Amino acid sequence: MIRWLSILLLVCCFTLATxxxxxxxxxxxEHDSSGSVFVALMGDSRRMFANxxxxxxxxxxxxxFYPTIFDTPAPEEPGHLTETQEEHDKExxxxxxxxxxxxxxxxxxxxxxxxxxxxTHLSNGHEREILPWLELSAEMDPRRIxxxxxxxxxxxxxxxxxxxxxxxxxxxxxxxxxxxxxxxxLGRVYFYNKKDTRVARNLYxxxxxxxxxxxxxxxxxxxxxYEEILGEMVxxxxxxxxLDQQLADLQELLKVSVSKDTLQRSIDEVxxxxxxxxxxx
Amino acid sequence: MSTVLEITDLRVEYPSRDLRQxxxxxxxxxxxxxxxxxxxxxxxxxxxxxxxxxxxxxxxVNATAGSASIFGVDVRQPIARQRxxxxxxxxxxxxxxxxxxxxxxYARIFHIPRREREQRIGAxxxxxxxxxARKRLIKTYSKGMQQRVGLAQALINNxxxxxxxxxxxxxxxxxxxxxxxxxxxxxxxxxxxxFASHELGEVETVCDRVAILHxxxxxxxxxxxxxxxxxxxxxxxxFLKVVGYQLKS
Amino acid sequence: xxxxxxxxxxxxxxxxxxxxxxxxxxxxALITLLxxxxxxFNDDLIVRYLKDVCLLLIWMSSLVIxxxxxxxxxxxxxxxxxxxxxxxxxxxxxxxxxxxxxxxxLACGLALLVFYFFFGMITASREHAWPLVSFFQExxxxxxxxxxxxxxxxxxxxxxxxxxxxxxxxxxxxxFILFAGGxxxxxxxxxxxxxxIIVYVIYYLIPHLEWYYSAQDLVxxxxxxxxxxxxxxxxxxxxxxxxxxxxxxxxAFRRRSLTS
Numbered sequence: 108m109i110r111w112l113s114i115l116l117l118v119c120c121f122t123l124a125t126x127x128x129x130x131x132x133x134x135x136x137e138h139d140s141s142g143s144v145f146v147a148l149m150g151d152s153r154r155m156f157a158n159x160x161x162x163x164x165x166x167x168x169x170x171x172f173y174p175t176i177f178d179t180p181a182p183e184e185p186g187h188l189t190e191t192q193e194e195h196d197k198e199x200x201x202x203x204x205x206x207x208x209x210x211x212x213x214x215x216x217x218x219x220x221x222x223x224x225x226x227t228h229l230s231n232g233h234e235r236e237i238l239p240w241l242e243l244s245a246e247m248d249p250r251r252i253x254x255x256x257x258x259x260x261x262x263x264x265x266x267x268x269x270x271x272x273x274x275x276x277x278x279x280x281x282x283x284x285x286x287x288x289x290x291x292x293l294g295r296v297y298f299y300n301k302k303d304t305r306v307a308r309n310l311y312x313x314x315x316x317x318x319x320x321x322x323x324x325x326x327x328x329x330x331x332x333y334e335e336i337l338g339e340m341v342x343x344x345x346x347x348x349x350l351d352q353q354l355a356d357l358q359e360l361l362k363v364s365v366s367k368d369t370l371q372r373s374i375d376e377v378x379x380x381x382x383x384x385x386x387x388x
Numbered sequence: 389m390s391t392v393l394e395i396t397d398l399r400v401e402y403p404s405r406d407l408r409q410x411x412x413x414x415x416x417x418x419x420x421x422x423x424x425x426x427x428x429x430x431x432x433x434x435x436x437x438x439x440x441x442x443x444x445x446x447x448x449v450n451a452t453a454g455s456a457s458i459f460g461v462d463v464r465q466p467i468a469r470q471r472x473x474x475x476x477x478x479x480x481x482x483x484x485x486x487x488x489x490x491x492x493x494y495a496r497i498f499h500i501p502r503r504e505r506e507q508r509i510g511a512x513x514x515x516x517x518x519x520x521a522r523k524r525l526i527k528t529y530s531k532g533m534q535q536r537v538g539l540a541q542a543l544i545n546n547x548x549x550x551x552x553x554x555x556x557x558x559x560x561x562x563x564x565x566x567x568x569x570x571x572x573x574x575x576x577x578x579x580x581x582x583f584a585s586h587e588l589g590e591v592e593t594v595c596d597r598v599a600i601l602h603x604x605x606x607x608x609x610x611x612x613x614x615x616x617x618x619x620x621x622x623x624x625x626x627f628l629k630v631v632g633y634q635l636k637s
Numbered sequence: 638x639x640x641x642x643x644x645x646x647x648x649x650x651x652x653x654x655x656x657x658x659x660x661x662x663x664x665x666a667l668i669t670l671l672x673x674x675x676x677x678f679n680d681d682l683i684v685r686y687l688k689d690v691c692l693l694l695i696w697m698s699s700l701v702i703x704x705x706x707x708x709x710x711x712x713x714x715x716x717x718x719x720x721x722x723x724x725x726x727x728x729x730x731x732x733x734x735x736x737x738x739x740x741x742x743l744a745c746g747l748a749l750l751v752f753y754f755f756f757g758m759i760t761a762s763r764e765h766a767w768p769l770v771s772f773f774q775e776x777x778x779x780x781x782x783x784x785x786x787x788x789x790x791x792x793x794x795x796x797x798x799x800x801x802x803x804x805x806x807x808x809x810x811x812x813f814i815l816f817a818g819g820x821x822x823x824x825x826x827x828x829x830x831x832x833x834i835i836v837y838v839i840y841y842l843i844p845h846l847e848w849y850y851s852a853q854d855l856v857x858x859x860x861x862x863x864x865x866x867x868x869x870x871x872x873x874x875x876x877x878x879x880x881x882x883x884x885x886x887x888x889a890f891r892r893r894s895l896t897s
Contacts, residue, residue: 497726
């Protein structure tokens, strides 16, 4: 009797499993690519947390010097985690007026001795401190592209971890297969860190295609990124010694760039190099 | 004999919860004095004002008018309570302490020196027969044992005046007998005892003098023997007559 | 002082015999260790997030301990009627309040020492450094802040009948001060008329506990020690506020009738 009951139970379990498994898979596919437990638990509120964690990373980048929701916008806000190192270095933070302004009373004046009031940026590898918040932000909202790009930038530049940068960017690509920003950053990993110009050039191409597709679809893609893609392509062409392609990319860049004089000079130089090149046999 | 406890024109009013009504009068013009070495029974039906009077004596409640003093010190001064021991009707003590720790805590409050403190704790625990359970948490005690802890804490400072509020209520006959024996022993030692009780047989046995309070006013006061002679009956009947209860027989 | 220290001793004994502190400590330690076991981008040197989360948990736990312990002291004495044998002894009501305050405050201090020792261990294991001066300043300011919170909860326990409602009100008030207290003047600036004046009055009336809370950022981000002068100012400010709240508690309690 027990044996028959066991067999019946087994059959029931098998039937239920075969019935629900396709539905479960479809539910997962339809809802989110991350498949994370957060998705089920938190719903759309996780995007709010993702934004908060990204802002936390920015606050860490400034060693806790960060405006709260009560602070009025300042002439120069500290939220520039996504800027490149060069852009950072150009800024002068020594005499700026911060979001804090002047102390309004004695409570404010004394209180300022108990929290960071100086605008600084992490350096000497301490940039790593922002990474947990970026990973958490990506976990909360896998479609937040800025998170992957920012983390990858610091990983591949000052932290010298190109493999980790690539892993994170590919994770981002899984959730955002049409992101031209991620392809651009991935190309940079290959070009600057792995010194693989061919792969980098292919990735830039992919990035350009994605950008154009987004543009054609009326998605209003970021024009600044378009310039960056073309700029990186020009560098890759120069590195590969492909003057024809370099000229073509420079001319494309000239159409959208504001620094037309500099670009024109570069075009003239490439044209001169092409003219000096011996004709093909 | 010197006066240990003195109450003069004591009036206590409680604000009424109903705004349309005036304050509720709990004690009205009470005058009382207890001399050294006396065992004084403070009697009255429920709601007569006994507990309120005791609360004034112990500083829990402020008098609306009149005054009260213990050993000549106004009861509003904490120092007035330096030489008294108090046993409340219901005894509840810190559940997380054992008897020894509780008594040590109270002994500290009475500024009993460290060396003397341990001797004193040993003595009162022996008196209330709780020596064997001194390390046990009070929450594990039976009701009778808790009442004895109450007596122990009331005696920790070797008080000259003991204020006992229904000391035997809720105890079994054996427990009552033990408490009565302790009061008797204290009386023999010359301590002053002021206690409220509904056990009139017990009061008749141990008290020198009694006062009967009814509806906030003092109805009668005197030596137990004098009252029994005056009314030609036992104390229970005296009490009933004073509070206006007509016996059918 | 003898009575105050005796009452404080009982409060401390109560705290370490109850399970609240141990539960909160184990929770803090578990969450911190769990977070510490996560390796972000294969990097073992990342430490600030761990310090941040650990300090946040320590703050939350300490506030829970301070408020719940202080809020129940006098109501529990009244409810369990232990206040009667106590006040029947030569103990003034002011001494009772001071004893309760000192007991809760010292108990919180002891709890803080345990929590911060754990924090120090976690930090040292990653950073291989122990900035003792910064740690000392942080623990001290945290403790001073808890003194104000304990005094506030004690005052609340005399005003509000139920310890649970008092604890809730205290939590809300402290959370409000920690997150918005310092910004009320900005809010008042943007308001007109009576509302602005009321917000200004609140701003100047409340104890600015956010000073003490925000100091943890200096530890997390290795900003070094606080200027001793301002550390001293914060200490005196906290003690004055505690004194003010305790005086208010005493005024409210000294003539209150306790019916047995």
